[in-house]
Amino acid sequence: xxxxxxxxxxxxxxxxxxxxxxxxxxxxxxxxxxxxxxxxxxxxxxxxxxxxxxxxxxxxxxxxxxxxxxxxxxxxxxxxxxxxxxxxxxxxxxxxxxxxxxxxxxxxxxxxxxxxxxxxxxxxxxxxxxxxxxxxxxxxxxxxxxxxxxxxxxxxxxxxxxxxxxxxxxxxxxxxxxxxxxxxxxxxxxxxxxxxxxxxxxxxxxxxxxxxxxxxxxxxxxxxxxxxxxxxxxxxxxxxxxxxxxxxxxxxxxxxxxxxxxxxxxxxxxxxxxxxxxxxxxx
Amino acid sequence: xxxxxxxxxxxxxxxxxxxxxxxxxxxxxxxxxxxxxxxxxxxxxxxxxxxxxxxxxxxxxxxxxxxxxxxxxxxxxxxxxxxxxxxxxxxxxxxxxxxxxxxxxxxxxxxxxxxxxxxxxxxxxxxxxxxxxxxxxxxxxxxxxxxxxxxxxxxxxxxxxxxxxxxxxxxxxxxxxxxxxxxxxxxxxxxxxxxxxxxxxxxxxxxxxxxxxxxxxxxxxxxxxxxxxxxxxxxxxxxxxxxxxxxxxxxxxxxxxxxxxxxxxxxxxxxxxxxxxxxxxxx
Numbered sequence: 001x002x003x004x005x006x007x008x009x010x011x012x013x014x015x016x017x018x019x020x021x022x023x024x025x026x027x028x029x030x031x032x033x034x035x036x037x038x039x040x041x042x043x044x045x046x047x048x049x050x051x052x053x054x055x056x057x058x059x060x061x062x063x064x065x066x067x068x069x070x071x072x073x074x075x076x077x078x079x080x081x082x083x084x085x086x087x088x089x090x091x092x093x094x095x096x097x098x099x100x101x102x103x104x105x106x107x108x109x110x111x112x113x114x115x116x117x118x119x120x121x122x123x124x125x126x127x128x129x130x131x132x133x134x135x136x137x138x139x140x141x142x143x144x145x146x147x148x149x150x151x152x153x154x155x156x157x158x159x160x161x162x163x164x165x166x167x168x169x170x171x172x173x174x175x176x177x178x179x180x181x182x183x184x185x186x187x188x189x190x191x192x193x194x195x196x197x198x199x200x201x202x203x204x205x206x207x208x209x210x211x212x213x214x215x216x217x218x219x220x221x222x223x224x225x226x227x228x229x230x231x232x233x234x235x236x237x238x239x240x241x242x243x244x245x246x247x248x249x250x251x252x253x254x255x256x257x258x259x260x261x262x263x264x265x266x267x268x269x270x271x272x273x274x275x276x277x278x279x280x281x282x283x
Numbered sequence: 284x285x286x287x288x289x290x291x292x293x294x295x296x297x298x299x300x301x302x303x304x305x306x307x308x309x310x311x312x313x314x315x316x317x318x319x320x321x322x323x324x325x326x327x328x329x330x331x332x333x334x335x336x337x338x339x340x341x342x343x344x345x346x347x348x349x350x351x352x353x354x355x356x357x358x359x360x361x362x363x364x365x366x367x368x369x370x371x372x373x374x375x376x377x378x379x380x381x382x383x384x385x386x387x388x389x390x391x392x393x394x395x396x397x398x399x400x401x402x403x404x405x406x407x408x409x410x411x412x413x414x415x416x417x418x419x420x421x422x423x424x425x426x427x428x429x430x431x432x433x434x435x436x437x438x439x440x441x442x443x444x445x446x447x448x449x450x451x452x453x454x455x456x457x458x459x460x461x462x463x464x465x466x467x468x469x470x471x472x473x474x475x476x477x478x479x480x481x482x483x484x485x486x487x488x489x490x491x492x493x494x495x496x497x498x499x500x501x502x503x504x505x506x507x508x509x510x511x512x513x514x515x516x517x518x519x520x521x522x523x524x525x526x527x528x529x530x531x532x533x534x535x536x537x538x539x540x541x542x543x544x545x546x547x548x549x550x551x552x553x554x555x556x557x558x559x560x561x562x563x564x565x566x
Contacts, residue, residue, distance in 0.1 A: 013542045072550075
């Protein structure tokens with residue numbers, strides 16, 4: 001397949017910059033993929049750092065741009081925000097839309113090895129290789145200044161993308177991430193579906209296991225609402241904290257009193273996360 | 284019907300305050316109505332000013348809370364934000380959902396006089412009387428400090444609510460309002476549907492006509508994107524400006540280069556509008 005050509009779907013002026021939605025034929029995922037970009041005003045004058053945001057289950061490339069309230073500060077700080085969709089769509093895989101926890105909008109930012117998912121559900125390679133190459137070719141991006149963050153499934157995705165590529169991202173953070181997928185129902189189902197029954201295969205895609213095995217991140221910021229209904233069964237940040245403590249990985253884990261799992265929570269702490277990334281990306 | 288009892292649908296911590304969604308049996312509209320409220324942190328300690336936001340065609344009481352990016356600054360300024368739905372729903376009126384320009388989500392913030400709409404589509408009385416009474420009874424609201432703003436159909440609604448009640452609202456503003464409904468297709472269709480063919484009846488609900496006839500507002504702030512696809516045919520802010528100039532009504536009308544009609548535009552200028560209201564409401 002030839003190098004991707006970007007197809008602009010819509011474009012909107014926003015805080016002096018631009019929010020735009022793109023589609024392209026992905027070589028890695030074997031079909032159309034979608035993503036959105038916020039270009040800050042500074043991108044008119046030169047290259048700007050790139051901050052990737054990975055979204056959670058059921059979300060699209062639009063969710064963050066609509067709900068996160070990030071544009072004001074990203075415009076001030078001069079950060080480009082790149083938001084991929086949460087999976088390939090309309091792949092023709094049977095029942096791809098039947099379960100909100102696997103398949104469409106539940107790509108888990110890993111490379112599937114199991115049929116029928118393996119040829120299409122390769123979100124790790126997409127997010128860490130094909131999408132950045134496309135961004136670097138298409139936008140005024142400083143590709144030596146990349147950061148990554150995300151929410152829930154995407155918070156975990158951000159951790160794993162960074163843990164599997166030491167030194168790649170200058171800054172990492174997460175909102176209410178799935179912290180230990182091998183030890184929660186969402187992760188167990190997704191890993192069984194995409195990676196098969198071999199637990200050792202899963203360890204290479206589990207943030208807590210990767211930290212435990214010695215992988216390192218830049219100093220990590222994690223916010224977690226105490227009224228998040230998924231906290232105890234699915235998210236388990238205490239397991240990530242334990243692994244970080246044992247391994248000497250710097251972690252700032254903040255429990256935010258009364259906040260739930262949604263974007264009212266994410267938007268409240270967006271400023272702290274953007275400043276965390278800007279400190280590393282624009283220094 | 285007894286005084287409305289509020290039914291809390293959902294509640295979310297947000298910027299130290301709370302976004303909550305309510306339903307209640309409306310006497311004025313003869314059935315269930317919905318609205319949302321942002322309570323700033325200051326409401327825990329005492330009464331706060333109330334700023335009403337009226338949304339545009341197709342929107343619900345959720346649109347603003349999700350997309351407008353208003354909570355951060357409203358929390359800082361200590362403003363309560365009250366957002367009604369854009370019409371009654373599920374009224375049983377034939378074809379209420381058939382046309383996005385009239386009926387459901389297109390109440391136009393007026394009191395209908397025509398069958399079959401008249402008993403239910405009474406958004407003016409709802410927004411200016413029943414909803415404020417309910418807010419005053421149910422929340423720590425300073426009912427002597429009310430402001431009102433809105434977007435598109437709701438921008439016009441805000442103007443008309445204020446123009447018909449001189450001295451009621453301390454502050455008024457609008458994003459891309461329908462400025463002269465009697466002279467645009469959206470307004471002509473809605474007025475014909477709700478008010479009948481009598482143009483004089485419509486003049487009492489047309490912001491430009493009300494200004495022309497001598498009604499007054501607090502100094503008015505209006506933002507309008509130059510790339511708004513509805514600008515020329517539907518919005519016509521130049522007619523409002525002309526009426527304001529002739530009548531001596533203070534108006535700051537700002538054309539924002541390259542912005543469209545959506546919430547990427549609204550959110551960009553939200554801060555200016557909230558500060559405009561806070562200057563009058565918290566002085």
